[in-house]
Amino acid sequence: MNVMQEMQENLKQAIKQAVLDAKLASEDEIPAIILEQPKDKAHGDYATNVAMQLARVAKKAPRQIADEIVASLDHSKASIKSVDIAGPGFINFFMNNQYLTNLIPTILEQQEAYGSSNTGNGEKIQVEFVSANPTGDLHLGHARGASVGDSLCNILQKAGFVVSREYYINDAGNQINNLALSVEARYNQALGKDFQMPEDGYHGADIIGIGKKLAEEHGEELLNKSQTEQHAFFREYGLKYELDKLAEDLKQFRVTFDNWFSETSLYEEERIVPAIELLREKGYIYEKDGATWFRTTDFDDDKDRVLVKQDGSYTYLSPDIAYHKNKLDRGFDKLINIWGADHHGYIPRMRAAIQALGYDADTLEVEIIQMVNLFENGEKVKMSKRTGKAVTLRELMEEVGIDAIRYFFVMRSADSHLDFDMDLARSQSNDNPVYYVQYAHARICTMLKQAKEKNIDYADYDASLLQSEKAEDLLKKLGEFTQVVADAAVNRMPHRIPQYIFDLASSLHSFYNAEKVINEDNLEETKARLALMEAVRITLANGLQLIGVQAPESM
RNA sequence: GUCCCAGUAGCUCAGCUGGAUAGAGCAACAGACUUCUAAUCUGUAGGUCGGGCGUUCGAAUCGCUCCUGGGACGCCA
Numbered sequence: 001m002n003v004m005q006e007m008q009e010n011l012k013q014a015i016k017q018a019v020l021d022a023k024l025a026s027e028d029e030i031p032a033i034i035l036e037q038p039k040d041k042a043h044g045d046y047a048t049n050v051a052m053q054l055a056r057v058a059k060k061a062p063r064q065i066a067d068e069i070v071a072s073l074d075h076s077k078a079s080i081k082s083v084d085i086a087g088p089g090f091i092n093f094f095m096n097n098q099y100l101t102n103l104i105p106t107i108l109e110q111q112e113a114y115g116s117s118n119t120g121n122g123e124k125i126q127v128e129f130v131s132a133n134p135t136g137d138l139h140l141g142h143a144r145g146a147s148v149g150d151s152l153c154n155i156l157q158k159a160g161f162v163v164s165r166e167y168y169i170n171d172a173g174n175q176i177n178n179l180a181l182s183v184e185a186r187y188n189q190a191l192g193k194d195f196q197m198p199e200d201g202y203h204g205a206d207i208i209g210i211g212k213k214l215a216e217e218h219g220e221e222l223l224n225k226s227q228t229e230q231h232a233f234f235r236e237y238g239l240k241y242e243l244d245k246l247a248e249d250l251k252q253f254r255v256t257f258d259n260w261f262s263e264t265s266l267y268e269e270e271r272i273v274p275a276i277e278l279l280r281e282k283g284y285i286y287e288k289d290g291a292t293w294f295r296t297t298d299f300d301d302d303k304d305r306v307l308v309k310q311d312g313s314y315t316y317l318s319p320d321i322a323y324h325k326n327k328l329d330r331g332f333d334k335l336i337n338i339w340g341a342d343h344h345g346y347i348p349r350m351r352a353a354i355q356a357l358g359y360d361a362d363t364l365e366v367e368i369i370q371m372v373n374l375f376e377n378g379e380k381v382k383m384s385k386r387t388g389k390a391v392t393l394r395e396l397m398e399e400v401g402i403d404a405i406r407y408f409f410v411m412r413s414a415d416s417h418l419d420f421d422m423d424l425a426r427s428q429s430n431d432n433p434v435y436y437v438q439y440a441h442a443r444i445c446t447m448l449k450q451a452k453e454k455n456i457d458y459a460d461y462d463a464s465l466l467q468s469e470k471a472e473d474l475l476k477k478l479g480e481f482t483q484v485v486a487d488a489a490v491n492r493m494p495h496r497i498p499q500y501i502f503d504l505a506s507s508l509h510s511f512y513n514a515e516k517v518i519n520e521d522n523l524e525e526t527k528a529r530l531a532l533m534e535a536v537r538i539t540l541a542n543g544l545q546l547i548g549v550q551a552p553e554s555m
Numbered sequence: 556g557u558c559c560c561a562g563u564a565g566c567u568c569a570g571c572u573g574g575a576u577a578g579a580g581c582a583a584c585a586g587a588c589u590u591c592u593a594a595u596c597u598g599u600a601g602g603u604c605g606g607g608c609g610u611u612c613g614a615a616u617c618g619c620u621c622c623u624g625g626g627a628c629g630c631c632a
Contacts, residue, residue, distance in 0.1 A: 038575075049574060055612070062612075087575040088612070133632075173632055200631095291630055302557075302628085309630040316632050344559055345627040370560060371625070412568065415560060417625065419567070424581085432594085433580065439594050447591050491572095499569070502579080513587090513596040555594070 003102045004479035007079055008035055008046070011093065014078040015048060021072040024058045024065055044084060044092030045476075051089040062089025100475040101463035107478065107535040115542050119486040120161030126327055127153050129338035130250065131168040134242035135179045136204040137392040138249055140372045140420060141340050146393075147409035148369055149338045150255045151494040151547045158546060159489035164332070165257045171239055172263040172319065178202065179242070180235035186211025187234070191220055210241050249394055253402060254548045266322045272314065275322040276307055284356045294321075299352035299361070321353045328359060335364045336492070344368050367492055369414050376422040400425045403549045407434035410547045411498035433502060437540065438552050440505035444537040445553040447517050451530050454520070458527035458534075465528040470511040474536060477507050481539050485546070494547065501543035508536050 012033040019030055031053045035046045051066035058065055066085040073083065079099050084092040107114045129149030132142045153163045170176075181198040188195035190211040197203065214222065214237070222230060243260075250256070266272055276292070279285050284295045285307070292308035294317070307318045327335055335354075339346070347366045354364045374381040374391055381391065396405055404425045411433065412418050424432060451458070466475065481500065488496040517529040541551040 034572095036574085039578075040575075043575070047575085052574075052612075090575065170632070175632060289630085293630095306630045311630080313630090315630060341560070341626055343627085343632095347559090368560075373625095416568080417561065421567080424567090435594050436580090439592080443592060443595085450591055495569085499579090506579090509595055510597090512591080513593095516591065518591050555592080 003099055003106060005483065007095070007099055010078040011035065011046065011080070011095075014074055014080070015050060015069065015091075017074065018069045018072040019050065019054070022068040024060075024068060025054055029057050030054075038092065043086060043090070045095040045097075046093045047090045048093075049090060051085075051091060055089075065089065066091050097472055097475075098464070100472065100479065101466060103475055103479050104461075104463045104531050104535045107538055108531065111538060112542060112545070114538055115481045115485045115546075116158045116160065117482050117486050118160040119489060120156060120159050122160065122162055123333045124162045124164070124331065125156055125334045125336060126164045126166055126330075126332040127156070127336045127338065128166045128168055128327075130255070131170070132246065133170045133175055134239055134246060135175050135182075135202045136242070137206050137390075137394060138246065139390040139392055140374055140396070141369070143253070143393045143396060143405060144372050144409045144414075144418065145338050145340065145369050146250060146253060146255045147406045147548070148367070148414050148494055151406075151410045151497065152336075152338075152367075152489075152492060154546045154548070155485060155489045155494055155497065159486045161489065164259065166259045166261055166327075167257045168323065169243065169260055169262045169264075171243075172267060173316065176235060176239060177231075179207075179238045180231050182207050183210050183214070183234040183238040184230065187214045187222065190215035206242070206245065207238070210238060249397075252397060253393060254406070261323070263319050263323070266319045266326070271322040271326060272318055275325050276318060278325070279321070279353075279356050282356060282358075294349075294353070294356075296349045296352035299348070299355045301348040301352050305349050317349060317353075320350065321357075324350065324353060324364070325357055328354075328357065328363070333363075336367060337364065338367045338369060341368050341370045365492070367414060370417045372409075372418045372420050374420050374422060381422075403438070404432065404434050406548045407437075407498060410494050411502075413493065413495045433498075434549060435555070436509075437498075437501050437505040437544065438550070439555055440508045441537060441540045441544070441551045442553060442555040443512060444508070444533045444540075447533055448530065448537070451518055451526075454518070456518070456520075456523065456526060456530065458530040461527040461531040462524060463528055463531060465525050466532055468515060470507075470514045471529070471532060474504075474507050474511055474532060477504050478535055478539050481543070497543055497546050501540055504536065504540060504543070508540075 012035060015033050016030060019025055020027065031050065033048060033050055035048055038044060038047045051069060052062045054065050055062045063085060066089045070083050070085060070091060073080070075083070079096040080093055081096040082094045084094070086092055110116075127149060130138075130142055130146050132138055138146070150165070153165050156163045178198060178200050179202060182201040182203075185195045185197045185201060186207050187210075190208075222233065225233065247260075276285065279294060284298060286293050286295060290310040291306045293304045294307050295304050297304050305317055306315050307321075308314060324335065337350075344366075350366070351361045351364055355361050400422065408420060408425055409418070466472070481504075484496055484500045488494055515529070517526065517533060519526050544551045
């Protein structure tokens, strides 16, 4: 627990005690004390609505209850400076902000670790994200999933969860046959032959590239192989090429995985039949119309689902059940899947599987990432996988830059549709929020560098000299960081982080414009301010790290 | 037809486990660089929180209903 949380906890305890002392309610009638930070500073540092909540229990008017609570309150215990009663019955607390200065030594000592907590208590969470089919380039939707997924993982780790990042490779289904056929077609075309693309072929530029590469490396020699050999070759070659490219693009995007899980391995290790048989033993399987069905309607799905088709092959759900069983067998407490919005209809049957396997439905959480619309020159850019015209992550990284992409995708809540404005993301101007935050970091670096050049060592700073309103705003903001990270983790809301660091950067810029940090006529104050600046720098850098954005030392 | 997401300032969005006068960025307007980076700051203006009904001390937030936009409803993956 850091100084902020400790102080809030003390305050809550003091309020609770006051309620008891005033005999307004019994121990178990008291609701959880909620402290909020009022938007208006005139309403104090913290406020509680407990008097209103108790109105019914105590059968008194909220304001009268508030009066009685305040009268019983032990001011000395919780760094309370003064108390007000306002509005319909809010109790506003003005804190003795001396405690805030304790934050600076804490932050300077913890460095990269500042913001971490044990909120997750070591809970083991597996996060599966991106998992794009290895049949083409990553596009905007995947980029959003990658940004959100990776950031969420970072945040969870910082909040004390144990995280494993996983990518599920769909390398077994029909789409891989189509990939092989597409590669074959592009290879033949590259040799100048008239060769039609298959019906459900992949039209991306990457596959044309594979065809060309094969034509250069092998000439026409591949055509001498048998049909089966050719198909197997194109399949393996295409798959490897696509996977290497996916991993490379993601790595460049600063996203790496602990595990790449192959769907084919489920077949090779014969995990699918046992998974289905397990469900059969539990009575959730039946045969109808020559197919094998999973009775998902036992668990809130609107219709039952086929596992084995009439022709004996599996539907997509079968390996997926085996896969999730495997995940659970690996001992994770919680599974988080990050899916595109077009898969949301798939959630009920997957949760049914989790429950049929004997786990709580909420062992599996699915975070849905809503659609991304791309705008350029004020117009919506059409995206189509079929024609291969989609804007790829790679193109985007080259044109816009990784920092801006990652910031843009994480700054909005994932369940909102997102309009990605190419021109704004590309612009190196003050319209672009990512630069605003980075600039704050760079500004601090410049100040610290200049202090060093002037041989000002602030190791013996006295933080109690930071008494101005702007400095106090900054300190309060700094103190919130740990809680913000914990909330973002628990509620799976990575977008809280960009919001927070934007606010922190704003407080920094405001402070910077109001007060000169380096003032050689007042060394003591300078030292205190330099220490404050370093604390802000560390916090900004830690926040940026969580969302995979760089913290430049100069701009 | 059923289900999911969204509808908040001119634009893009926060706020949604119910709380005080609904916030931010951009755009608009007025100011601030002999000063540690003006990629900044200070201020002004801008709203029937899609509509209606309900729940209660109190609703952008919860419930019902309707409207609008997007998506999903395969023995595809």
